[in-house]
Amino acid sequence: MTDLLNPVERTALLTAALRAAETQRPDRLYEDPHAALLAGDIGPELLAEVRTATFPPDRPRSLPSTPDYNAIRTRFFDDFLSTAAEDPRMPQIVLAPSGMDSRAYRMPWPDHIRYFEVDRAAVLSFKEERLAGIAPRVAHRTVAVDLTADDWEDELVAAGYDPALPSTWLLEGLLYYIPEADTRRMLERVAAIAAPGSRIAADIVNSAALTLPNMRELLDVFAGWGCPWLFGSDEPEALFDQYGFEVEAVQPGDAAADYGRWPDPVPPRDVKDVRRVFFVHGRRR
Template sequence: MPSLSDAAWSLGGQQLRRIASGWRCHFHFHFSSCLRPRVTIPMERTANSSTFVLEPIDAPPSSPASSKMQSEDFAQFTSFVDACLRAIENTREDRLIHDPFAEPLTRGVAPQLTPRLNKWQEKQPHPENYIAVRGRYLDDAIAQRNPTIRQVVFLGAGLDTRVFRLESLHGCHVLELDQSAELFEHKRTVLKDLDPKLLVDRHDYVVADLNAFNWEEGLLSSGFNPDLPTFWALEGIMMYLTQASNLALLKTIDVLSAPGSEVWGDMAGRGLLVDDGLTLFKDVNDLYRKELGEQLFKHAEDDVFEGVFSELPWEMEVQGALVEPGTHFGREWMPTLTKTEKIPVTFNFVLAKKPLADLP
């Protein structure tokens, strides 16, 4: 495998534009120096695209030094890490996902992230494997969804690019929700230069915080129709929410979902919460704890059938599980064991379906 610095960001093209407010964070992993005022994106509507910014009504106005802003800044960092790993995956001949936009989206931060990723690779070969396998399972779930679903919501969307790369989203209204207006503006600016074809009928960005109890108002204000079946994608977000927040999120999804809706999410096992766990996740967690004094990863379950998803009155299945050594889409997977307790760091990919209403 080529080195990360050679392979992931060697493509030519325009240099990455800075986002509207100026991207001054150089990712030296001291986030207090990266804080900046919130970007406000005015609502823009075109024939098939818009951006809506929702201010949470249960949170005080944030200041550049607030813990909320530090948390948001860290969320941006993790979005760039995910995208960098997708860029690495995209260079592989045996790639599981094809994301040609990941490299341009991360080109500007590659010099700062490459040393960290190379360090991770020394301790844990192919750190892109988890992101690739997880992304492929979600891609397949979207492609194999209930054929009547034409409304898709990505929660914690970050730098996701599926509206430009998944043919299975043809004919859909896709809403991307994230707490960071800056990420959306950055993504929109970079992709505007690339001029990719939008594969969906309508695409909306919604800026809202899932920890605020009114986050769904942003969806409803952007054309979300609760009377239509919906596919909900919760990729890479449940580990960052507390158990109570996950339960509240799923209950809100239930209320907003018509019969025939589906929800997909990935759930880590408790090995993730062990201090000497998976190298990539442990390093990020240590950085977060140093900055904010708390754990980045807040929830994990070994038995998903007894966890938060079980509170949904939906039909539930495990689409895929990274628990035992095995092969997924032709890619070998070997669980990492925590050093002290020798607990495997596991992941389950859960798909739940809301039953169709009984006919009279």
């Protein structure tokens, strides 16, 4: 069924392979017992290409460490979602897109949570097939719709989502793959159906990460797969603020997003022409 996945969706297999590899580490930041199953045969092949670009055998590493980055990102968003779910006034969690994420199956969830996974039918069918016989640990609903469709909000509501109640949204591994106009439209649409007090989190790169020469090898890998990085923001707080979200943006290696694993310096925000990734998290005003 992997031939039904588009190039961006296939990167979810890479993420699953990275999570499977992290699970095997004695110093792992989380455990994902389903990741290897979800990665299949293709995920490790994609990971091997990324490792070759990231850790060249003939010279020092100049690219960000993808395994460490992904481990930190996963743990950071695990913690974000767990904290949100502990609030008895927070009844809904939405992953858009859900990709090969298995948090509904591997993490404990309070009884009051309704958990929605939004993605194209091909992705959800692939995941359902790979996880056959494994039950989610939460009241779990899938919404088979393309996030570029005009009616995905209607489909989400039909699945039981209540726009009048607070919700928590995770946009993981999405925004740098879509043009700026689509990113802005996505934030606008989420804001329109997220009640005040709702939470949001996302990862986004800065603009320099799309153009710096020392990023070229990694960018070429993704472009070669048919899913180039298209958008970055140097001021993610201002970007989200335009749509009613008051957020904080932290970088891997910052105190709130390190976990003892980030191997590189973290330049101050006023330093120009350096690559950055931001973990954006905050609330709907």
